[in-house]
Amino acid sequence: RESLAEQFAEIGCVPEVPLEDADLAVLITCTVRANAEQKVYGKFRELIPWKRERHGRSIALTGCMAVEHGEALLDRLPELDYVFDVREPDGFLAKLQGLHGAALDGPLALPASDRLSAFVPVMGGCNEMCTYCIVPFVRGRELSRPMPDVVAHVARLVEHGVRDVTLLGQNVNSYRDPSGGGRLPELLHAVDAVPGLWRLRFLTSHPRNAVPELFTAMRELPTVCEQLHLPVQAGHDALLRRMRRLYTVDEYREKIRDAVETVQPRLALSTDIIVGFCGESESEFAATEALMREVRFDTVHLAAYSVRPGTAAARRADDVPLSEKKRRLNHLLALQRQVAAERNGAYVGSEIEILVEGTAEDGRPYGRTRENKVAWLPAATASPGTLARARVLSATAWQLHAEPLAAA
Incomplete structure (x- = not known):
């Protein structure tokens, strides 16, 4: 999303304005699960x-559904105006320039953002070919x-106020420059050196490629x-x-x-867990x-298993009711x-560092x-955009409640 926003700004479009002020709405889609497609249609x-x-006004669609279905979506959805591959948006951007060139004022500098967190794609596609997964077929x-x-992408985000960055890949552990x-x-070493970055994460990891050097870098x-997903x-x-996961439970x-x-x-x-996969017995x-x-x-x-047409698992019986x-x-x-409640309960009495993201209505x-x-x-007791040291007083399965520690 951040990369696409930058490309819109390069041709003079203002990205991420309120919908009522916008001339173009872009749906960035996913097809990993069938219900994700249904949400897009909704x-x-x-x-x-x-x-x-x-x-x-016009509507554009990109992401996995654009790759999987292509321009057939234009026939299926008559109100849809554009379909484009987010990996190669130049043709779509050129079309926008041709249609709206007179109203575009050239490259725009993106203003500082109140967003503290951002996702940065570092790779696309997947080579693993898990039997239930459509990703290799739509992302290559x-x-x-x-x-x-x-590194340059992260540095730009930090310049605009981002402090917490997550590096993204379907199998981010197999990244290779x-x-x-x-x-x-x-890559973690290189991004860690970006001045002003406070926190760095990565998603999603395949167990086969989680090597000791990765854990050492994390330490x-x-x-x-x-945090490890x-x-x-x-x-x-x-x-x-x-599922063709290519590792054992012991591994x-x-x-x-x-x-x-x-x-x-x-x-x-x-972690991620699928229940009800083909042939899953009670044991x-x-x-x-x-x-x-x-x-x-x-x-x-x-997630409960749902069949994705075109995958190897689709040839098996979906036999769990x-x-x-x-x-x-x-x-x-x-x-x-x-x-989760027990894991979070173990934090009670300990010190934590909170990146304050916002303030609720009750202050x-x-x-x-x-x-x-x-x-x-x-x-x-704290302002958005700051780091707060605190001691945990209580916990539930989903959140911690803490009191700030006095500054040293």
């Missing part, structure tokens, strides 16, 4: 009255951005946060084989153990539950709520810790 329908309200093979480009060959640990670099997807080897356990031992004992762990599901109880993740992104998928999903959601500042936990402070 948002598109919401935009139709906005478009009809004023002559000259892995292609990494040159390291100097990533196309010019120098540097991997993710080297040594001051901006890299104590390492999707396991399932807790039984047979399920992992059907995953070893990665988690190495990360915690290398980085710090309080490393915040998050296989029980193994996934057992792994969740064993590892005790801070956060688990749970929807009612059973929902039962298993709700069971693990309840388990994770309990585990209480809120923000996130280095471990990416939501934290609240008493009213009028």
Whole structure:
């Protein structure tokens, strides 16, 4: 999103204005799950009255759906005006210049932003070919951005007020600088050196590529946060084989153990888990539950399996009934709520650092810790855009409540 905003500004368009003032609405889409597409169609329908309200307004669509469906979307959605590949937007931008050139004042400098956090894509595509996943088919093979480009992108964001940056890739651990060959640990070192950056994170990691050098960089670099997202997807080897994840449960356990031992004992762990995948037996599901109880993740992104046409898994029988998928999903959601409350409860009495992001209507500042936990402070004790040291007084499954520490 940030990169596209910069490109709009380069041709004289003002990005991210209130919708009522805009002439163009751009839908940036995802197709990883079927319900993501349905949300896009729902948002598109919401935009139709906005478009009809004023002559000259238009709607564009980009992202994964643009790659997967292409210009067929223009036939399917008559009110849609443009479809373009976000990786190659030059043709679309040139079309905008041709249509609105007289009204465009040339390159614009983006103003300082009140956003403190931003996502920076460092690579696209995926080479893993997990059987349930559509990403390799719509985003293609892995292609990494040159390291100097990533560093420059982060530096520009910091100049505009961003302090917390997350490096993004479908399998960010397999990043390789196309010019120098540097991997993710080297990229973290390079971005860590950007003046004014306070916090650095990365998503999403594949367990196969989570190497010891990565964990060492997490421990040594001051901006890299104590948070690791390492999707396991399932807790039984047979399920992992059907998913083509190419690691075993024991190998995953070893990665988690190495990360915690290398980085710090309080490393915040998050993961993705799919329930109800093709042929998932009760014993296989029980193994996934057992792994969740064993590892005790801070956060688990749970989803019931849905068939994505064109994937290898689509050729298998989707044989776990929807009612059973929902039962298993709700069971693990309840388990994770309990585990998260216990994990957060362990913070009570300890010191945390909060990047204050805003102030609620009741005057209480809120923000996130280095471990990416939501934290609240008493009213009028901190200002947005500052770092606050605090001691945790209480905790729930989803947030911490803290009091500020007196300045040293």
